[in-house]
Amino acid sequence: MHEFSLATSLVDLVLKHCPQDEELESITVEAGPMRGIDPQAMQWAWQAATDNTAITGSKVELIQQPWKLHCPDCHTDFVANDMFTNCSCGCQKTNPIDSDTLRLVRLTLKEPATLCT
Amino acid sequence: MDIPIIENVLKLNDEVASINRKTLKDAGVYTVDLIGSPGSGKTSLLEATFKAIGDKVRIGVLVGDLTTARDATRIAKWCPDVVQINTGKGCHLDANQVRQGLDRLKLDELDILIIENVGNLICPVGFDLGQDAKVGLFSIAEGDDKAAKHPYIVQEAQILLLNKMDLLPHVTFDLELFKEDVARINPKVSLQQVSATQGLIAPWCDWLLSHIAQDCTV
Ligand SMILES: Nc1nc2c(ncn2[C@@H]2O[C@H](COP(=O)(O)OP(=O)(O)OP(=O)(O)O)[C@@H](O)[C@H]2O)c(=O)[nH]1
Ligand SMILES: [Mg+2]
Ligand SMILES: [Zn+2]
Ligand SMILES: [Zn+2]
Numbered sequence: 001m002h003e004f005s006l007a008t009s010l011v012d013l014v015l016k017h018c019p020q021d022e023e024l025e026s027i028t029v030e031a032g033p034m035r036g037i038d039p040q041a042m043q044w045a046w047q048a049a050t051d052n053t054a055i056t057g058s059k060v061e062l063i064q065q066p067w068k069l070h071c072p073d074c075h076t077d078f079v080a081n082d083m084f085t086n087c088s089c090g091c092q093k094t095n096p097i098d099s100d101t102l103r104l105v106r107l108t109l110k111e112p113a114t115l116c117t
Numbered sequence: 118m119d120i121p122i123i124e125n126v127l128k129l130n131d132e133v134a135s136i137n138r139k140t141l142k143d144a145g146v147y148t149v150d151l152i153g154s155p156g157s158g159k160t161s162l163l164e165a166t167f168k169a170i171g172d173k174v175r176i177g178v179l180v181g182d183l184t185t186a187r188d189a190t191r192i193a194k195w196c197p198d199v200v201q202i203n204t205g206k207g208c209h210l211d212a213n214q215v216r217q218g219l220d221r222l223k224l225d226e227l228d229i230l231i232i233e234n235v236g237n238l239i240c241p242v243g244f245d246l247g248q249d250a251k252v253g254l255f256s257i258a259e260g261d262d263k264a265a266k267h268p269y270i271v272q273e274a275q276i277l278l279l280n281k282m283d284l285l286p287h288v289t290f291d292l293e294l295f296k297e298d299v300a301r302i303n304p305k306v307s308l309q310q311v312s313a314t315q316g317l318i319a320p321w322c323d324w325l326l327s328h329i330a331q332d333c334t335v
Contacts, residue, residue, distance in 0.1 A: 002208060002240045009126050017122055029126065034269040036239055072304070083268060084301065095301055096268060102127065102243065107120040 003041040006102070007049035007060075013104055014055055023110040024058040032065050033083070034100035039064070061108075065101060069094040130244055133212035137219060137247025144224035146177075147328045148232065150246050152270055153254030154263070155236030158280040160188045161313035162254065162321070163231060167195035170322050174329060177227040179218040181210040181235045188233060198222055209240035212247060228329045238267040249328070250275040257281040261291045264298040271302040276324055282312045 010029065018024050031037045039062045046060045066079040071087035071094050078087070083099075086092045125131065141148050153159050163178060170176075177198035180188045189201035200218045204210060215232065222230070232248065234241040242251070253274035255263050258281050264271050271277065277299060285292070299308050309320035 002237075005207060005209060005211075005240055006126060009130065012129055013124055013126065017120065017124075019120075022118075034272065035243065036269070084265070093301055093304075095304060096272060100243070100269065100272075102125065104122055104124050104126055107122060109118045109120065111118065 003037060003045040004049065006037070007042065007045035010046070010060075010104060011049050011053060011055070014107065015053065017104075018055060018107055019109070020054070024055045025108045025110045026059040026061050027104060028061040028063065028106040028108070030063045030065060030101055030103050030105050032099040032101035033067050034096065035102055037062065037064070063105070065099070067096055068098050070097045127243060127245070130212045133216055134245035134247040137212055137215055138249075139247075140219060141224065141230065141247060141249075144227070146224050146227050146230050147325075148230040148246075148248045148250075149325070150232045150234055150241070150248040150251045151254060152234045152238065152241045152251060152274075153236065153256070153280075154238050154259060157236070157254045157256040157259065158313045159233045159236070159254055160191055162278070162280065162311070162318065163192055163233060164195060165313045165316050165318050166231070166322065166325070167192075168316060169318060170326065171195060174228045174326065175226060176229045176231060177222050177224075178231050178233065179210075179215060179222075180233045181214070183207075183235060198227065204235055208235055208237050209244050210234050210246060211244050215246045229325060238263070238270050242269045242273050253277045255279050255295075257284045257288055257290050261289075261295045262298075264295055264302065268302045271299055271306065274303070274306055276321075277306055277308045278321055279308065279310050280313055282310045282317070283315050 014027055042060055042062055050056045067083050068079055070077050071091050073091040074089040083096055087094050151159050178192050179200050181202050181204050182188055186201050189199050192199045200221045202214050202218050251274045253270040311318045
């Protein structure tokens with residue numbers, strides 16, 4: 001459901017940017033881990049949300065970003081796969097920053113079929 | 118062929134949210150977006166809030182609910198200014214639904230607007246409605262791991278309430294662990310313990326009142 005609401009918002013944006021006479025192959029979306037997006041659920045949601053639109057049949061490429069963590073002790077930022085990752089300085093109080101990205105970064109159009117006669 | 122674009126997916130929502138924010142600010146209404154999982158006690162907190170401070174400040178309510186009008190009916194006992202928004206299949210309120218809800222309220226006659234979002238700890242967090250603050254509501258009955266599993270609301274909220282404290286003796290809930298998780302995800306957020314059905318909500322009422330006091334001085 002959660003992915004579906006994002007897919008609906010995405011359809012509006014993509015339709016705005018997609019050239020009318022071209023066929024859309026895929027869109028690329030970058031998502032931070034705070035958003036908790038499941039790639040498979042996103043794909044299904046996209047299929048459902050694009051049904052009966054000019055961009056039906058296209059796919060979503062989801063780029064899942066890692067956590068970005070901040071260390072309050074040594075003031076460094078680093079990336080990790082787990083939100084509760086300790087800093088290499090030993091600090092156990094790292095906190096997540098900038099981990100809620102959600103943006104459309106690219107549209108990929110189908111190459112027009114070359115006709116041989 | 119690739120067409121590079123960098124655009125926030127929720128841009129359209131955010132644009133409407135800024136319009137809401139301006140409308141609310143112009144009317145002098147302090148607005149909170151109340152977010153919590155199903156049954157965490159959002160409507161009970163509203164009822165208790167009316168009981169506690171309903172005669173001191175004018176509070177309006179927007180309630181998002183999937184299908185029923187039950188929450189609105191409960192709140193209508195306390196408050197004439199309640200507007201129900203049925204989200205149908207949507208698992209969160211969006212700025213446009215709130216926009217329509219605002220049209221049905223007499224904003225000039227309100228000090229505070231509380232938006233009870235759809236019971237869900239994930240989607241509502243990402244949708245700006247035009248509120249001044251997001252409030253996250255957890256409850257003892259849901260288990261002590263919920264902050265760690267739903268970091269987004271913990272990070273985005275200005276105040277977190279842990280409700281149903283009266284149940285603490287009856288359930289396994291590691292309060293220290295919960296507090297540690299919250300502090301690690303968001304060291305700045307204020308975490309307050311309440312019990313809505315017992316009327317023990319003083320820290321929440323104080324927090325709310327402190328914001329309208331500030332607004333009156335500008
Ligand atoms: N023991 C106890 N029960 C509570 C407390 N607050 C709420 N409840 C109970 O929890 C249940 C759910 O409360 P609601 O206020 O309806 O919860 P909600 O978050 O509005 O639920 P939805 O709108 O359906 O998501 C009710 O049976 C309440 O009586 C509390 O502080 N202590
Ligand atoms: Mg409710
Ligand atoms: Zn959702
Ligand atoms: Zn460090």
